[in-house]
Amino acid sequence: MRNRIARRLDRVSPSGIRKFFDLISSMEGVISLGVGEPDFATPWHITEAAIHSLGQGYTMYTSNSGMLELRREIASYLKATYNLDYDPNTELLITNGVSEGVDLAVRAILDPGDEVIMPDPCYVSYPSCVLFADGVPVHVATNSDNEFKLRAADVEARITDRTKAILIGYPANPTGAVMEMADLADIADVARRHNLLVISDEIYNLLVYEIEPTCFACLPEMKEGTILLGGFSKFYAMTGWRIGYAAASADIIAAMTRIHQYTALCAPIMGQVAAIEALRAGEEEARRMLEEYDRRRRVIVKGLNDIGLSCFEPRGAFYAFPSVTATGLSSEAFAEKLLRQEKVAVVPGSAFGECGEGHVRCCYATSLSNIEEAVTRMARFVKKHRRA
Amino acid sequence: MKKIFEILEKDARVTPEQIATMTGMSEAEVKSIIEEAEKDRIIVGYKTIINREKLEEEQVLALIEVRVQPQREVGFDAVAERIYRFPQVRSAYLVSGGYDLAVLVTGKTMREVAAFVSEKLAPLEGVQGTVTHFLLKRYKEDGEVLEGREEDKRLPLTM
Numbered sequence: 416m417r418n419r420i421a422r423r424l425d426r427v428s429p430s431g432i433r434k435f436f437d438l439i440s441s442m443e444g445v446i447s448l449g450v451g452e453p454d455f456a457t458p459w460h461i462t463e464a465a466i467h468s469l470g471q472g473y474t475m476y477t478s479n480s481g482m483l484e485l486r487r488e489i490a491s492y493l494k495a496t497y498n499l500d501y502d503p504n505t506e507l508l509i510t511n512g513v514s515e516g517v518d519l520a521v522r523a524i525l526d527p528g529d530e531v532i533m534p535d536p537c538y539v540s541y542p543s544c545v546l547f548a549d550g551v552p553v554h555v556a557t558n559s560d561n562e563f564k565l566r567a568a569d570v571e572a573r574i575t576d577r578t579k580a581i582l583i584g585y586p587a588n589p590t591g592a593v594m595e596m597a598d599l600a601d602i603a604d605v606a607r608r609h610n611l612l613v614i615s616d617e618i619y620n621l622l623v624y625e626i627e628p629t630c631f632a633c634l635p636e637m638k639e640g641t642i643l644l645g646g647f648s649k650f651y652a653m654t655g656w657r658i659g660y661a662a663a664s665a666d667i668i669a670a671m672t673r674i675h676q677y678t679a680l681c682a683p684i685m686g687q688v689a690a691i692e693a694l695r696a697g698e699e700e701a702r703r704m705l706e707e708y709d710r711r712r713r714v715i716v717k718g719l720n721d722i723g724l725s726c727f728e729p730r731g732a733f734y735a736f737p738s739v740t741a742t743g744l745s746s747e748a749f750a751e752k753l754l755r756q757e758k759v760a761v762v763p764g765s766a767f768g769e770c771g772e773g774h775v776r777c778c779y780a781t782s783l784s785n786i787e788e789a790v791t792r793m794a795r796f797v798k799k800h801r802r803a
Numbered sequence: 804m805k806k807i808f809e810i811l812e813k814d815a816r817v818t819p820e821q822i823a824t825m826t827g828m829s830e831a832e833v834k835s836i837i838e839e840a841e842k843d844r845i846i847v848g849y850k851t852i853i854n855r856e857k858l859e860e861e862q863v864l865a866l867i868e869v870r871v872q873p874q875r876e877v878g879f880d881a882v883a884e885r886i887y888r889f890p891q892v893r894s895a896y897l898v899s900g901g902y903d904l905a906v907l908v909t910g911k912t913m914r915e916v917a918a919f920v921s922e923k924l925a926p927l928e929g930v931q932g933t934v935t936h937f938l939l940k941r942y943k944e945d946g947e948v949l950e951g952r953e954e955d956k957r958l959p960l961t962m
Contacts, residue, residue, distance in 0.1 A: 447960065539962045706809075710826070714821070760960060783821075
């Protein structure tokens with residue numbers, strides 16, 4: 416046999432955090448700011464609705480597109496929140512989280528060699544999914560001076576005749592950065608002029624602080640050219656249920672569904688039932704979680720700045736992305752030493768792209784006492800390593 | 804103001820300095836709002852929730868249904884006050900339904916609680932009848948689950 420594992424996989428390197436994972440697992444008393452999900456369990460009424468449905472025998476496949484009842488609820492939510500009209504029959508697809516949505520979206524639109532422009536740093540699966548789809552990720556640098564927003568001029572500079580789409584995700588993982596409607600309008604302008612599709616990962620759309628939620632498809636003339644990816648994982652604390660959705664024009668949804676029906680068949684039914692309950696009655700508890708994140712956000716951002724890890728104010732998601740350059744350590748060395756010496760886990764920014772170097776991702780979806788203890792330990796660490 | 808109370812209602816030990824950071828207010832502002840609220844009895848007290856089952860000492864709790872003959876002018880309030888002034892009464896509520904006052908009584912033993920009900924509470928003028936429910940187990944108190952600690956079930960590192 417020539418090669419047991421397909422060569423395609425060589426394009427994608429294994430996750431950069433694996434060794435940290437193993438290290439943490441061998442340690443006691445670690446405070447982890449390294450997670451990418453809420454610390455809250457799913458609101459009980461949502462879990463209870465799913466348990467009830469399981470008892471009723473709802474344990475089977477759903478339609479490939481997902482339960483029509485859920486697609487209808489999502490359509491009403493998008494109408495009520497953003498005044499967007501999507502036909503639940505042809506323009507919505509229920510996916511296994513936004514992760515599957517990203518995969519389907521790029522596979523549905525990319526021919527081999529097509530380029531997808533995305534910010535650097537960005538969520539780890541964007542470049543990987545593009546590579547698995549035989550596409551070419553094109554990274555546009557963003558930085559803390561500009562609060563990690565993607566600049567339209569920088570995007571335009573990277574457009575070639577192979578460019579097919581722009582892939583963005585704001586509020587952003589790992590930076591906590593947001594792009595308000597005016598910022599997004601500039602990107603939309605570039606997309607329109609160059610006839611590019613925009614894949615907009617809006618999994619964190621409702622997790623914003625002191626600003627209004629945004630939606631790329633709302634921008635003038637952008638609904639047709641946008642693949643909107645949304646989900647339930649973050650806002651409703653439902654990561655393990657694996658429910659997301661794609662909203663786009665019928666031709667794109669049909670193409671994504673064609674892949675999904677053979678590769679995933681459908682999203683899990685209990686998760687879909689839970690998502691219906693979340694949309695119908697979950698807002699209040701989700702808002703309470705949001706308020707709690709906001710308090711923690713203020714505490715961690717102040718704490719990090721106070722100890723000399725300068726941190727711009729993240730207005731979305733639940734991540735702070737401080738600079739660690741004051742210590743003279745690379746982000747990976749910082750994360751590893753911090754874990755070994757002070758038992759605080761953070762994710763090196765370099766895991767999210769070259770421009771993440773010099774930063775670490777700190778997730779503040781953890782108790783206030785954990786955040787305060789983590790900051791205390793980090794203060795001790797920074798003092799020891801501060802560059803003379 | 805509402806934000807401050809929400810924070811304190813969840814954890815009374817959060818300091819004004821911490822509240823200031825969490826809300827974006829100044830520490831002085833937070834302090835003055837809390838002082839004002841204490842003066843106005845909006846903040847009535849700061850207590851600790853203790854799980855006595857973990858201590859050696861026994862504590863008996865009973866929920867007493869009390870039927871009351873309302874009195875002219877004062878309704879249920881006068882009788883309620885004569886009841887809630889007893890230190891054995893931990894909580895007292897006027898309720899709708901088949902009885903009028905729901906009274907939570909504490910004592911060291913069942914005998915002590917029973918004696919309180921039959922000798923002090925039931926004979927009060929205006930009290931028409933009582934039904935005593937001894938509490939067998941406390942699951943949740945003031946929003947806090949008493950048994951077990953919710954551990955973090957998340958993987959320690961995810962993207």
